[in-house]
Amino acid sequence: MTTETISGAQATDTLSGAFIGGRWVAGRGGHFEVRSPHKGPVHTVSRCNAEDVAEAVSAAKQAQPKWAATSVVERVEVLNRYHQLILEHAEEIAQMVTLETGKTINETREELWEYTAPAYQRAAEEILRFKGQTFPSTQERTNNKRLVLNHRPIGVVAVIAPYNFPTDISSIAIAHALAAGNTVVWKPSEYAPRSCAMVAELAEQAGVPAGVLNVIQGLGDAGAALVESDDVDGIFFTGSTATGMKIAERAGLKKLLLELGGDGPQIVLADADVDAAVAGAITGSFYLAGQVCTSAERILVHQDIYDEFVEKFESAIRKLNIGDPHDPATDMGPLCNETTLHRVRNHVADAVSRGARAIQHGPEEGLFYPATMLLDVPLDADIMKHETFGPVIPVIKIHNAQEAIDIANSSGLGLVASLWTKDLATAWRVAEALPHGAVNINESNNFWDQLAPFGGAGKSGVGRELATNFFDTFMEPKLLVFDLGDGVRGGRRTSNAW
Incomplete structure (x- = not known):
């Protein structure tokens, strides 16, 4: 294919590079090899460096206000299309997950059909039910105040995912972040990059605007650059406790949802x-x-x-x-x-x-x-x-x-x-x-429900994911206080304002 320069990066074949601002581009950090646990080397993937990460974050930041201004109904329609597209391609993605990670084909089919694809549908349903609140005024003897709590997206969410459920865990975060009006920079596991790229490839067809979902491929240095970016507003990470603690140390005041190790x-x-x-x-x-x-x-x-x-x-x-x-x-x-x-x-x-x-x-x-x-x-x-x-x-x-x-x-x-x-x-x-x-x-440790709060205590994590719990972290509560100023005091009208 013909290559072209895109903001300093070169265009590349789909699935072998990064997805930034709606285009597949080659990372500036060279390549890394992906080895199947069962079959040995299978492919190479373009490796992103800090410049690529910055470019992806910039694309997400620029796209976020327009995406947040999109109506909830339109976002829901996009997520439902994404759900259907993943179902249509579930078998080929499942085969790739098995090749890259060594999971059994039964486990990866379960991941795609029962978890990955439905995550987008569930997020669409949950954002339709995510409600605000109203509060009575308690500071003054007046009926002039109206206190309304609603929510706004926080901005750019970094999604850093593990290899064991590479498309599922990522999709939970991506789907709920997009439903809320955030944009995403996704760093998949280096052990399952092409599986995740296959999911990302469906974004444009689903109607996700350019820059709303971005993918950077690479190793730990790419993840660190994403965590430390001043333009990232929240971080979703699933992985080891040791890495989670490093993220918490480097994240500053960013919103965090960390799902870490377990003692089972x-x-x-x-x-x-x-x-x-x-x-x-x-x-x-x-x-x-x-x-x-x-x-x-x-x-x-x-x-x-x-x-x-x-x-x-x-x-x-x-x-x-x-x-x-x-x-x-x-x-x-x-x-x-x-x-x-x-x-x-x-x-x-x-x-x-x-x-x-x-x-x-x-x-x-x-x-x-x-x-x-x-x-x-x-x-x-x-x-x-x-x-x-x-x-x-x-x-x-x-x-x-x-x-x-x-x-x-x-x-x-x-x-x-x-x-x-x-x-x-x-x-x-x-x-x-x-x-x-x-x-x-009287149930296995390995049982979970996709609509129930999930997360740990102590060194097992911070926050809860799934269903509306994700919104609690990656949406900002915002209180609007109205003084109607129409002359009503103590329930009695003192003017002809209404």
């Missing part, structure tokens, strides 16, 4: 349905090879049912089909990258060196790591204090609910906990004692 306690009490708890543990521990912030990170089982649980859990683990992520029969694929694999191996080695026993099923080659249950793990092992984010789960024997609460509360994280018991009072008391943003009763 699954507590199984003596009266639990053991078979159901085992099924929940399989989903909680090995869905997406454990690379989910909500995953079960330790299972705390009452001593009365511990042996039964371990026996049945091991049997269920050995039934997992671990292999080619493109095969619909596969239950668990490889890990996404070497960094994750290195951490998983280190956590297992540390636990074993302290006396733990590993029970494993599946290959350990390339980026594949076996589904692993650890027994006899001491509480001071690394895996009991830090998120593993992989297919490894310690199973700990407990004596009572209070012991489980103490262990569950020891990490400083608090995203999602899971509790298994048949007793309503116990469920209520234990759930109240856990600091987590959500406690799933």
Whole structure:
């Protein structure tokens, strides 16, 4: 194709570069290679530097006032078209997510059909229901004041997304930001750049104006430049606690919505349905090879049912089909990258060196790591204090609910906990004692609802996403105070003003 200069950047092929001001352009930072966890190198993507980031932010800032002035109905129509377009292209995008990240094809189809596409429809519905308030005047003995609270978009929102749900988590943020009248600069994960570019490519066809959605591709330096930009007004980030803390340090007074790491306690009490708890543990521990912030990170089982649980859990683990992520029969694929694999191996080695026993099923080659249950793990092992984010789960024997609460509360994280018991009072008391943003009763850690508040406490994040909760962060409350000035005092008319 013929290249042309666009504000200093060169035009490039669709999907291989950045999307700035409605055009696909080559980044100034060279290229980076994308490697499939299962198939090796698959493509290269143009890498953005700080100049590209500044250009994308500038395009978003210039486009924002006009987009905010667009009627809510028009924005809703755009989002609904975006929803339909993603559904139409869901299979090809899902195949790309599997290629780039190693997620099983069943997991990526679920991501596209159940989460990514509907995010735009849900955001459209939610903005139609997002209401203001009126307040009585309480400072003066007058009926002249009218106090009205409404909301305005904050401006430019940076969306920095992880690799485990590359199109879903991004789309939640993008859809709600656009619904509110903000514009977006999106930095996808470097492990899934083309999957995300395929979603962004549909924006123009959906009717998203140039500059309203921009995409920069790159590594950590691009994300840092986006966080530090004076023209970015809010930041949505999902990822590790360590990176989230760095963002918080650098963000200044920007609005933040940070969804960070989890410690995933699954507590199984003596009266639990053991078979159901085992099924929940399989989903909680090995869905997406454990690379989910909500995953079960330790299972705390009452001593009365511990042996039964371990026996049945091991049997269920050995039934997992671990292999080619493109095969619909596969239950668990490889890990996404070497960094994750290195951490998983280190956590297992540390636990074993302290006396733990590993029970494993599946290959350990390339980026594949076996589904692993650890027994006899001491509480001071690394895996009991830090998120593993992989297919490894310690199973700990407990004596009572209070012991489980103490262990569950020891990490400083608090995203999602899971509790298994048949007793309503116990469920209520234990759930109240856990600091987590959500406690799933008789349900896997890896359960969430797209219209319920989602987020964590402590080191697991700041704020809540999904539904109108997103608007609470990325819309600014604005109070309008009217003095009617028409001579009414204490309910009595003192002039002929009306």
